[in-house]
Amino acid sequence: MRIFAVGNSFYGDDGVGAAVLDRIREADIFPGACLFDAHTDALALLDRFTPGETNIIVDAADMGLEPGAVAAFRPAEVDMKIRSDHLSMHGFGLGETFAMAARLGSMPEDVLIVGVQPAQMEINTGLSEPVAAAIPQVLSLIEAEATE
């Protein structure tokens, strides 16, 4: 199993993926799982998706839900917004990465995204209360996927 985090941990709830990886490491919850924090370079995942393995991505996601709400979904189940008018390489996120992987045929079959609805994305604030409280639910969704 591979567990990836995407997001900038300096920007409040955008750091939820990194916080989940920290929790997994501290408590050694999924021994043997490969953990990787792509931070804001989502394209780095292209090299790390592994066919034949479970690839789980934890990211802050604007899903139109209550802050702290958690949802697990497959890429095909959602419409991920991609921007095509980038001014900078800094704008390439997970949506763009999936679009590229899909078109190149390098998208592994087994990808699960665990999205957490953020409450705030301000700099230097740490996780908000509802998002911090959502981490156990993220872990149980990963657990469920792992034992499936």
Added chain:
Amino acid sequence: MSRNLDINVKHLTRVEGHGNIVVNMKEGTLEKAELQIVEAPRYFEAMLKGRSFHEAAIITSRICGICSLGHQLCSLKATEQALGLEVSEQTKLLRTLLTHGATLQSNVLHAYFLAAPDLLDVGSVFPLVESHPDVVVRALRMKRLANDIGDVVSGRAVHPITPVPGGFTRIPTEKELLELKRRLVEEMVPDFLATVETMQALAGKIPDFTRDTEYISLRADDCYALYDGDICSSDTGRVADSEYRAMTNEFIVPHSTSKHCKVNRSSYMVGALARWNNNHDKLNDVALDAAEKLGLKPNCINPYMNTIAQVVEAGYCALDSVAIIDKLLSDGLKNELPNQEPTRFGTGIGSVEVPRGILYHEYTYDRQARITAANCIIPTGQNLGNIDDDMKKLVPEIVEKSKEEITLTLEMLVRAYDPCISCSVHMLDVDFIE
């Protein structure tokens, strides 16, 4: 032509008021031509104040995943100068190798994913994935190998962890370096030569726009300066990096929350084109040959050619990485421990060339080796005034084109600088399919 023009391109709506191109012309008179974009990492000082010298580089490397390595190395240099920590020749070589990997990766991605779609007039890289999959796969292959340089030397590509104040916590093995060298020679060099061919086919489509400006970069005696050097202005020559405040002169402008910079003129340019103009005599043959093929000449004053300068640098970095590995191996790898015994406590300045231009960190430490003051000046902030000045000259020259063409030409200009949206978040934006 007496024309009214009102262009307002909002690119980064999540960061309100940032990343906008604003052009306003009334009856043929240009009233406004500006790029409004992000500031240097805000609260930089607050993030670092009170932190120990072990933590500074770790924190700053996390400001931005794309510019992670540049911030980390710049931070280490500032800390080492402030605390009087000498580093070994091997450390400098390994850090230069890291810099080459990061430059290679960023330059290649910028050329293929941002510039090429403009030159092919396809809007974004996504149509290229279908029309030219081999080219996109090549770009990703180059990115991966460039990443792997980081993995081998620093333990991890995105957030390097083994580089610490005073050196490295782990030295790569001879076997790892030999394998890296093999891949650079057998994979990266052919991919680079193919890249030059691809770009050669597109270079003719680069807008023909020139504006003389001041170019500022690092410069060193013995190499194409990326990791270390003096600050060099194309107008006034070299000064030590202790003069960085005089060589940036940050000031506030009303239209942007980000500070602008100027030295000898109203603005200056940093980045690959500045480095090329100041240091082309230090490039290796592969890079110079690429420059010739791509029509990049010394003292180039077309900012759109920044992309071509990035491609040229990629060739330099690939071949110089091989040279560095050869030197490391012929000198013999030493399992040295990082030098972490401060000999003084004061202020130190770090300067490195990151892909987008010269980056500065400055820290002051107290006697407990904790930071009491910190400052950071990023390349994009330095380029903002230059982009505005480019737009002010460019818009009247292309005013007879359609609004769409003008907008695209301005977007291409901004993209040529590959601005760092350092404060951006990368939240996924999704709608569930019902």
